[in-house]
Amino acid sequence: MMQRLLGWALVICGLALAGCNTVAGLGKDIQKGGQVLQDAAKK
16 A cells, blocks of 8 residues: 555656756746746735
């Protein structure tokens, strides 16, 4: 059971990192998301 859960966690992490290619890209994606939330809060 634990191995199966770990396997799925690795697959999900792999897909998430593949979407932004690098850790720097992940940071930029998070920053953009924060900016969208800030803009929505200002309106």
